[in-house]
Amino acid sequence: MALLSGLLAAVCWLVGPAAPDGRAEEPGPLDRRGQITDRVDALGVRAPDVARALDRLYDEHRLQLFVVYVRDFSGRSPQDWADATADLGGLGTDDVLLAVATRERTYAYTADAAGRLTQARLDEVARTAVEPALRADDWAGAAIGAADGYGAVLAGRPVPVPAITSGVPDPGGGGSPGVDLLVPVVLVAGALAVAGYAYVSRRRRARTRTTPHGGVPVPDAEELDERARRALVETDDAVRTSQEELGFAVAQFGEAAAKRFAEAVAYAEGELTTAFRLRQRLDDAEPEDEVTRRAMLEEITTRCADAGRRLDEESAAFDELRDLERTAPQALAAAEAAHRDLEGRLTTAEAALSAMRARYTDTAAAPVATAPSQARARLAFAATNLSRAREALGPSAPGAPGGGGAGGTGPSYADREAAGGTDGGAGPAYDPAQAGGAGTVPGGGAVPGGADSGTDVGAGPAYDPAQAGGASGAGGGRVSVAPYLRAAEGAVGQAARLVEAVDRRAVELAEAAGRLPGALAEAEADLAEARGVLEGTPGGAAAELRGRVARLESVVRDVRRVTEAGRYDPIDALRRTEEADAALDEALEREGGVRRARAFLDQALLAARSSVGAAEDYLATHRGAVASEARTRLAEARRHLAEAEAGADLGPDAGTGAGAWADPRAALADAQRADALARQAQALAEQDVRMRGALGGRPGGPGGLGGAVLGGILLSGLMGGGRPGGMPGGFPGGPASFGGGGTRRRLGGGGRF
16 A cells, blocks of 8 residues: 555656645644655655664654654744644654754654653754754754654663765755656655555554554543543643733733733633532542543543633733743843842741741641741742843843943842842752753754733833843853743742741631630530530430530540640641531520521631641642642632632622521531641642652752742643653753643754754
8 A cells, every 4th residue: 555655646746737836834644654754755765764763763662753844834833833733643642743844944843741751852862863964954864863862862872973964955846857757756766665664564563553543542441530630730730820920911011911811811710620620529439430430531631621722822922921031121120029028028937937836736837837948949949040041131131231220240140149148049040951941942042032012011121132142052042031030930939929828827827826715615605505405305315415515525625735735736726626516506406506607607717718728838839749639629628618708708788688697507518628628638739749759759959949840830841741640750841831731731842954
């Protein structure tokens, strides 16, 4: 069949009309016969050599490299064209695509971020083995170099430098009549040479191929479950990062300018909430039949994909709005000001934590016990990246000579902070030249900044990356400032959240301590009433009431003992008292039960808000290691808390009847459920983080780099994959940004050659 296809192609070339010289090559399906799609006959008689290199890579490392040769990329950017082709071809986590436009002399490579190749490895292979061959028109050598290079980095060896064989500059580009007759002859020869080899190769590899050709197999139940878990993790991370980026945009440009992006985030949140609700139902004690379970898992992945698609639709416009390359001086000044403010607040938070530990038990301070140290690590990471951003800006940096801000000598931010006693430059910055961040291409060159959006972002001239004259990359081009700024902003934002968590915990503990004496007095009054009821009730009929009385008596004794001993946990003491007293109140079935339930609800809401807030803070600042189960429990806790708060707000003014309050007992149950689920979510998240450390994830690391990966500030090289339950792992990619899976899940690069 392959031979017949080649012969038919040659005949069509000979007898058919010539294709227009400027035809565009839209992204399309890959050749179903193998991993080579050559629409311009760039490989010619060397196609078997390329096929052998691709097979060798697969046989040794189970990685498939697909190569595509076309005239042009139909007006798209090389990366967009390659990503679209990879999606159309159904490429998976163990697949890489190399696309080359021979007439445009541009190329791109793309791989799934959940695969084994990090951005740094992809870029290294491109610099060493692909671009040199392409510059010499060695089309086959580029594919062979890529295959051998990927095999080398997966084996831990240096990327080999390929032997270059110069070729035709524009294969398939038209020419003299002699050439027009020669090309189909070469095509026939190539088809004859490839046909026999491809036939044997396809039969041998059909049993082990990872990417579907000729139809997608139906996944089994276990695979479908794993896909759903991974989709929840990836989408939750995308929504959280997009929320954070949206906050920066609102602060810089106002709510009106960011309205469309806020709507996209709200839509994605709604889809994700429904997906988490489905996952919670699957995790509940009541099992579903196989058909129902598959349908629910498929709906989870569909809703997650829809949420990501909505964010992806707005990602390009969002990047254009913020345009960090153009607005870099203003963004840098704002980030540095926030960093300085947090340094002072962090000192206050450390003092507050010390006071908490002196007054309360370790369990009371446990949710924020490591928050100050983590905040300091985030600030160290931010300071180093702010320094790199200032260096990249050069004279345009605020405070630099001739820059947009006040005059000065322009020392690095880390140096200026260190002069004030801050250890801001303790470790490495995020390096886009190594990690493959936005705006870089192999060789260290920078992608030019986006078009001016026309938005007035403040006083001072706009930063022009083409004119600034800042730091240069290895290849002589300017280093993009945007990745440094985005990494610094993310770190400053998480540091602020960690500091605020300490402040909030101190307030919650003080409020619980203030409410506890009243709750104990109410409990003792209820006990006295219950004892009176028991005196006139037959023994058998009072068994349940006696049990609840005994439980509350035990709780009251224990709480009074720990409070009188000195250090205690006010939130836990109030929670235990409220739960035991509410259970007794329910058994008494007396008039005024609704009033008492409202009092219990107020106490339960304090505990629930505290638990949900603590779990939210922990997951948000450790999301690089947290799997789907903890996220699902937290989402369910948020839902129950929202319903409890809605029930607490229903009163005479809420349409429930003149002078009538809604029965708060359902809201009380929701608040208690939210509290329990949030504490379970935090325990699961902490377990995930410990497991990551045991598996070599190193949550620490010099200069806060490990914390930046742990917090999701930098995307890991195995985003959302690699371990059961959707647990991320691997090494840093680029800084996270606004968008869904289509924006975040593919690694790549390329450019002109």
